[in-house]
Amino acid sequence: xxxxxxxxxxxxxxxxxxIKRVAKRIVETKKAGHQVVVVVSAMGDTTDExxxxxxxxxxxxxxxxxxxxxxxGERISMALLAMAIKKLGHEAxxxxxxxxxxxxxxxxxxxxxIDVTPGRIQEAVDKGAIAIVAGFQxxxxxxxxxxxxxxxxxxxxxVALAVALEAEVCEIYTDVDGVFTADxxxxxxxxxxxRIPYEDMLELATSGSKVLLHRCVEYARRYxxxxxxxxxxxxxxxxxxxxxxxxxxxMEHAIISGVAHDVSEAKITVVGVPDKPGEAxxxxxxxxxxxxxxxxxxxxxxxxxxxLTDISFTLPKTDGHRAMELLTKAQPxxxxxxxxxxxxxxxxxxxxxxxxxxxxxxxxxxxxxxxSGVNIELISTSEIRISVVTREDVVKDAVGAVHTAFGLDSDxxxxxxxxxxxx
Amino acid sequence: xxxxxxxxxxxxxxxxxxIKRVAKRIVETKKAGHQVVVVVSAMGDTTDExxxxxxxxxxxxxxxxxxxxxxxGERISMALLAMAIKKLGHEAxxxxxxxxxxxxxxxxxxxxxIDVTPGRIQEAVDKGAIAIVAGFQxxxxxxxxxxxxxxxxxxxxxVALAVALEAEVCEIYTDVDGVFTADxxxxxxxxxxxRIPYEDMLELATSGSKVLLHRCVEYARRYxxxxxxxxxxxxxxxxxxxxxxxxxxxMEHAIISGVAHDVSEAKITVVGVPDKPGEAxxxxxxxxxxxxxxxxxxxxxxxxxxxLTDISFTLPKTDGHRAMELLTKAQPxxxxxxxxxxxxxxxxxxxxxxxxxxxxxxxxxxxxxxxSGVNIELISTSEIRISVVTREDVVKDAVGAVHTAFGLDSDxxxxxxxxxxxx
Numbered sequence: 001x002x003x004x005x006x007x008x009x010x011x012x013x014x015x016x017x018x019i020k021r022v023a024k025r026i027v028e029t030k031k032a033g034h035q036v037v038v039v040v041s042a043m044g045d046t047t048d049e050x051x052x053x054x055x056x057x058x059x060x061x062x063x064x065x066x067x068x069x070x071x072x073g074e075r076i077s078m079a080l081l082a083m084a085i086k087k088l089g090h091e092a093x094x095x096x097x098x099x100x101x102x103x104x105x106x107x108x109x110x111x112x113x114i115d116v117t118p119g120r121i122q123e124a125v126d127k128g129a130i131a132i133v134a135g136f137q138x139x140x141x142x143x144x145x146x147x148x149x150x151x152x153x154x155x156x157x158x159v160a161l162a163v164a165l166e167a168e169v170c171e172i173y174t175d176v177d178g179v180f181t182a183d184x185x186x187x188x189x190x191x192x193x194x195r196i197p198y199e200d201m202l203e204l205a206t207s208g209s210k211v212l213l214h215r216c217v218e219y220a221r222r223y224x225x226x227x228x229x230x231x232x233x234x235x236x237x238x239x240x241x242x243x244x245x246x247x248x249x250x251m252e253h254a255i256i257s258g259v260a261h262d263v264s265e266a267k268i269t270v271v272g273v274p275d276k277p278g279e280a281x282x283x284x285x286x287x288x289x290x291x292x293x294x295x296x297x298x299x300x301x302x303x304x305x306x307x308l309t310d311i312s313f314t315l316p317k318t319d320g321h322r323a324m325e326l327l328t329k330a331q332p333x334x335x336x337x338x339x340x341x342x343x344x345x346x347x348x349x350x351x352x353x354x355x356x357x358x359x360x361x362x363x364x365x366x367x368x369x370x371x372s373g374v375n376i377e378l379i380s381t382s383e384i385r386i387s388v389v390t391r392e393d394v395v396k397d398a399v400g401a402v403h404t405a406f407g408l409d410s411d412x413x414x415x416x417x418x419x420x421x422x423x
Numbered sequence: 424x425x426x427x428x429x430x431x432x433x434x435x436x437x438x439x440x441x442i443k444r445v446a447k448r449i450v451e452t453k454k455a456g457h458q459v460v461v462v463v464s465a466m467g468d469t470t471d472e473x474x475x476x477x478x479x480x481x482x483x484x485x486x487x488x489x490x491x492x493x494x495x496g497e498r499i500s501m502a503l504l505a506m507a508i509k510k511l512g513h514e515a516x517x518x519x520x521x522x523x524x525x526x527x528x529x530x531x532x533x534x535x536x537i538d539v540t541p542g543r544i545q546e547a548v549d550k551g552a553i554a555i556v557a558g559f560q561x562x563x564x565x566x567x568x569x570x571x572x573x574x575x576x577x578x579x580x581x582v583a584l585a586v587a588l589e590a591e592v593c594e595i596y597t598d599v600d601g602v603f604t605a606d607x608x609x610x611x612x613x614x615x616x617x618r619i620p621y622e623d624m625l626e627l628a629t630s631g632s633k634v635l636l637h638r639c640v641e642y643a644r645r646y647x648x649x650x651x652x653x654x655x656x657x658x659x660x661x662x663x664x665x666x667x668x669x670x671x672x673x674m675e676h677a678i679i680s681g682v683a684h685d686v687s688e689a690k691i692t693v694v695g696v697p698d699k700p701g702e703a704x705x706x707x708x709x710x711x712x713x714x715x716x717x718x719x720x721x722x723x724x725x726x727x728x729x730x731l732t733d734i735s736f737t738l739p740k741t742d743g744h745r746a747m748e749l750l751t752k753a754q755p756x757x758x759x760x761x762x763x764x765x766x767x768x769x770x771x772x773x774x775x776x777x778x779x780x781x782x783x784x785x786x787x788x789x790x791x792x793x794x795s796g797v798n799i800e801l802i803s804t805s806e807i808r809i810s811v812v813t814r815e816d817v818v819k820d821a822v823g824a825v826h827t828a829f830g831l832d833s834d835x836x837x838x839x840x841x842x843x844x845x846x
Contacts, residue, residue, distance in 0.1 A: 016479035050499065056439035058506040065509070068517050069502035072495035076473065079492035083481040086488070094491050099567070144522070 002168040003035040003125065007135065007158035011175045012232035013077050014044035022173075022232060023084035026130060030090060035125040037165060039135045039158040040081055042073025063108025067137075067148045071097070074134035074154075082132045091129040095120060097137035097146075101164075102157060104138035104147045111138060111147035113156065113219075116164035125165075133161060155216035163223040170225055172212065173232035178239030179204070179211050181258040181408040186396050189409035193257060194237075197244040200257040200351050203385040207349035208262030217241065255354030255361070256406045261399045263346040263392050265295060266320040267378070269312040270327065272337025279334065280311060286330045292319040296347070296380040296389065308337070312378055314389060317343050345377065346395035349387040350402060362386055368405035374398045425591040426458040426548065430558065430581035434598045435655035436500050437467035445596075445655060446507035449553060453513060458548040460588060462558045462581040463504055465496025486531025490560075490571045494520070497557035497577075505555045514552040518543060520560035520569075524587075525580060527561035527570045534561060534570035536579065536642075539587035548588075556584060578639035586646040593648055595635065596655035601662030602627070602634050604681040604831040609819050612832035616680060617660075620667040623680040623776050626808040630772035631685030640664065678777030678784070679829045684822045686769040686815050688718060689743040690801070692735040693750065695760025702757065703734060709753045715742040719770070719803040719812065731760070735801055737812060740766050768800065769818030772810040773825060785809055791828035797821045 006026065013019050030036045050069050054061040061069075078094040085092035101117035124131040135154025138147050149156055155172055162170035179201065180190040196204075198221035205214040211229055220227050220241065230238025273279050280299065287294060297313045315323055324341055331339075348369075355361040365386055369376060374397070378389035390398060403409060429449065436442050453459050473492050477484040484492075501517040508515035524540035547554040558577025563570050572579055578595055585593035602624065605613040619627075621644035628637040634652055643650050643664065653661025696702050703722065710717060720736040738746055747764055754762075771792075778784040788809055792799060797820070801812035813821060826832060 016476060019480055053439060053499070053503060054506060057442055057503045058510040061506045062509055065502045065505040065515075065517055068505070068519075069499055072498040072502075075495040075498065076476070076492055079488045079495075080476060080480045082488040082491070083477060083484045086485055087481040092488075094488055096491075096569075146519075 001033040003037065003165055004029060004169055004171060005037045005039065005158050005162040005165065005167045006171045006173060007039040007154060008041065008081075008173045008232055009154065009175070010041040010044050010046070010077075012173055013040060013081065016080070019043075019077070019080050019084050023081060023088055025173075025232065026081075026085060027088045027090050030130055034168075037121055037125060037131045037133060037161060037167070038081065039133050039154055039161060040074060040077045041135050041154040042070075043077045043080075046073040046076065064145055067108050067146050070148055071134065071137045071146050074136060078132045078134050082130075085130055085132075091127075092132055093124050093129050094132040094134070095124075096134050097157065098139035100131075100133045100161065102138035102160065103141050104149070106140040106143055106145065106147065108145075108147055110150035111140065113138060113149065113160050114141055116160050118161060118164050121161070122165065133157065152213040152216070155213055156219055159216050159219045159225055159227065162225050163219070167225070169228050170220065171228045171230060172216075173230060174211065175231065175233065176211065177231045177234065177236055178229050179209065179241070179258070181256075182399055182403045183209075183261065186261065187259070187400050187403050189403065189411065191408060191410040193239050195240045195242070195244055196257050197353050198241060199384060200353050201241045203349070203351040203382065204258055204260050207260035207351060207385065207387060208264070208347065209258070209260045211239075212241070255358050256350060256352035256408065257354075258351055259399050259402050259406070259408065260349045260351060261346060261395050262349075263395055264317055265314040265345065265347060265389075266317045266341065266343035267312060267314050267345045267389060268320070268323060268327070269310055269340040269342070270336050271310050271340060272306075272308045273311055274335055275307050275309045279336075282330070282334045283311060283327070283336075284313075286326050286334075287315070287323055290319075290322060290326055292316075292323055296378055296387065298378045298380065314345070314347065314378070344392045345389050346392040347387055347389050348395060348398050348402065349385055350406070351385045353384045355386075356383055364405055365402060368402045369398055372397055372401040374401075424456040426460065426588055427452060427592055427594060428460045428462065428581050428585040428588065428590045429594045429596060430462040430577060431464065431504075431596045431655055432577065432598070433464040433467050433469070433500075435596055436463060436504065439503070442466075442500070442503050442507050446504060446511055448596075448655065449504075449508060450511045450513050453553055457591075460544055460548060460554045460556060460584060460590070461504065462556050462577055462584060463497060463500045464558050464577040465493075466500045466503075469496040469499065487568055490531050490569050493571055494557065494560045494569050497559055501555045501557050508553055508555075514550075515555055516547050516552050517555040517557070518547075519557050520580065521562035523554075523556040523584065525556075525561035525583065526564050527572070529563040529566055529568065529570065531568075531570055533573035534563065536561060536572065536583050537564055539583050541584060541587050544584070545588065556580065575636040575639070578636055579642055582639050582642045582648055582650065585648050586642070590648070592651050593643065594651045594653060595639075596653060597634065598654065598656065599634065600654045600657065600659055601652050602632065602664070602681070604679075605822055605826045606632075606684065609684065610682070610823050610826050612834065613826065614831060614833040616662050618663045618665070618667055619680050620776050621664060622807060623774050624664045626772070626774040626805065627681055627683050630683035630774060630808065630810060631687070631770065632681070632683045634662075635664070678781050679773060679775035679831065680777075681774055682822050682825050682829070682831070683772045683774060684769060684818050685772075686818055687740055688737040688768065688770060688812075689740045689764065689766035690735055690737050690768045690812060691743070691746060691750070692733055692763040692765070693759050694733050694763060695729075695731045696734055697758055698730050698732045702759075705753070705757045706734060706750070706759075707736075709749050709757075710738070710746055713742075713745060713749055715739075715746055719801055719810065721801045721803065737768070737770065737801070767815045768812050769815040770810055770812050771818060771821050771825065772808055773829070774808045776807045778809075779806055787828055788825060791824045792821055795820055795824035797824075
């Protein structure tokens with residue numbers, strides 16, 4: 001049996017009991033005959049507490065020092081985990097990101113992995129030890145400074161190590177049973193997805209599903225590393241994310257993977273933009289220069305009489321205030337009429353690689369929304385996703401209605417018939 | 424003006440306010456024209472809290488992992504301190520022990536410094552930055568594992584860096600104004616010592632004074648690095664520890680530096696030891712093999728009639744139980760009669776290089792003890808120190824009496840006249 005990389009998040013190692021439970025599970029995997037490399041996050045709320053401390057000392061802490069501070073969190077959890085494993089009679093050695101060979105660029109707080117040279121890890125597992133590696137952190141190639149990969153970076157560490165060590169699988173342990181067809185807190189009948197292709201997982205991740213981050217899935221897809229998302233609290237099999245070709249899987253592969261929703265975005269409408277080349281570019285350049293990521297963009301057909309058009313886009317609520325300031329400042333040079341800001345919006349996305357080859361998905365989607373009285377404000381689509389923006393307060397009902405309409409409810413055996421003219 | 428190394432202990436950086444206060448003081452030193460290198464301990468009780476966590480996970484945590492765990496403490500304080508300094512408009516960079524070039528042996532939890540190669544620190548200060556270095560930690564020469572220097576190791580880090588960087592002075596900041604002629608919590612009239620020779624400081628450190636550890640003073644003496652112990656809460660000058668020759672200082676140099684006491688020890692008496700070669704060796708070998716440090720040792724003259732003698736020694740109370748177990752186990756092979764254990768003892772020590780050349784010190788010391796009704800159980804002396812063991816409950820009174828007898832009280836102008844036959 002080969003090498004397995006397991007990643008445990010902060011909620012799985014929130015206290016001494018959690019650490020002991022995780023240690024037991026790691027030892028079981030080792031006893032089953034695998035070589036085991038473990039990537040661990042900081043305990044529970046440690047990272048947030050450290051950020052609070054930093055803010056007390058300095059309102060805008062600098063990148064290098066913030067990284068030095070935050071990386072202490074994993075140092076604690078990984079050392080404790082190694083101790084707990086040793087207590088169970090197995091050899092365990094903990095390694096910082098730097099010691100594990102996680103080489104990054106020098107962009108503090110959101111460094112990107114450039115290379116992974118896990119010589120010390122390979123040596124440790126070859127000697128029969130379990131290697132525990134700090135997630136979320138690395139060392140910059142040139143300056144040898146400590147870096148962090150940004151929030152959720154531990155998953156990326158795990159996948160990157162799995163790729164570098166040619167692991168069989170990268171197991172991501174979390175506090176839920178896997179990836180669901182919708183958020184189970186919102187849709188009671190949401191089902192756990194057993195298998196999902198990388199591309200669907202990528203779309204779900206960008207559409208509000210929080211189980212895996214886009215970046216980690218993208219890394220896994222590039223190197224074709226299977227990810228198994230599962231619960232650290234139960235022994236059940238979770239969700240396998242991998243290279244599942246539609247043809248090969250036949251009936252097993254669902255047309256629709258799931259319904260995601262996201263209420264963390266706001267909508268800005270730029271009213272009365274002169275309908276001539278360069279106007280939209282000027283607007284989005286102002287936003288992009290401030291490193292604000294925008295999501296959906298919609299431009300209305302311009303009214304022939306006035307030669308003016310409206311441009312709407314969505315962006316994280318947390319960036320809303322700054323974006324409005326920037327646009328207000330740019331108003332004289334761009335020459336639009338006014339701005340409208342709306343943070344009472346929600347986004348609902350239907351995701352599935354299967355929709356490519358199944359006509360009628362869009363129609364069913366809009367019918368379900370319409371039947372539950374949901375008014376659509378913006379629409380955006382990719383080849384395997386349809387997203388709409390609507391009022392925030394109808395999002396939960398809308399997600400449930402769509403989930404039911406596509407036969408995703410867990411106790412439903414009905415097949416969905418797609419009719420109409422395709423999407 | 425030259426380079427200054429400043430060390431701040433855990434109580435000086437216990438919270439965000441403390442860190443900001445320390446940052447201000449560091450910046451003042453920088454503004455005065457010095458290059459500044461700062462060594463910092465973990466915040467407040469962080470180290471104890473981490474040890475608690477480790478014990479919850481594993482009753483006997485292993486050295487390597489415990490070091491990985493504990494070193495997260497300084498990582499937090501040093502990063503926060505660097506942020507606080509930057510907020511005051513000065514460049515600051517934090518460095519781990521490893522990054523600062525603190526090379527140690529591989530004895531985890533109590534590593535010894537082998538070499539200091541502070542290239543990155545020198546580079547940082549040469550560029551005008553303030554360098555913040557994690558105390559208490561290093562990296563092992565061969566295995567490149569993280570090590571810690573043991574409790575109080577931060578002071579040693581500071582002195583070692585000061586030596587390697589050829590600093591003017593190593594300033595040790597603490598929560599008291601300096602080294603006192605006695606513990607100010609016990610002797611109200613204790614005076615701050617302005618200047619004290621290395622050797623007196625060494626004797627005080629081993630006799631119960633907690634301001635500086637023996638190891639750090641020893642390191643400073645070897646390389647003749649002056650230490651300035653002072654308060655991080657006030658601007659007052661503290662105590663200078665240095666190479667103060669008796670002759671050169673003339674009247675300035677006190678005969679007696681101070682009175683130390685220690686109630687952390689227990690006394691074990693081995694009763695009825697056959698008075699023949701090798702018996703004492705067998706007893707202390709049993710203790711030494713368990714890495715228990717003993718302090719004073721006294722053997723009575725053997726009674727001619729029985730050919731038996733008693734051997735008493737003191738050792739840390741925390742090792743008392745283990746030592747008694749070891750000796751009980753060794754009783755059959757060594758062949759003594761019985762063991763007596765007493766943890767209600769206290770030690771009082773009078774320290775001063777001046778006593779070498781001033782007869783009568785011992786007599787005055789014993790008279791002071793006798794006048795306050797203190798019964799002496801054990802006596803031990805070095806060239807510049809006299810120590811006695813007595814009942815724990817009379818220690819405070821005894822220290823006060825001795826302090827007064829030698830004219831150390833702060834409002835006393837009386838000179839002490841030494842008579843008699845010397846010691």
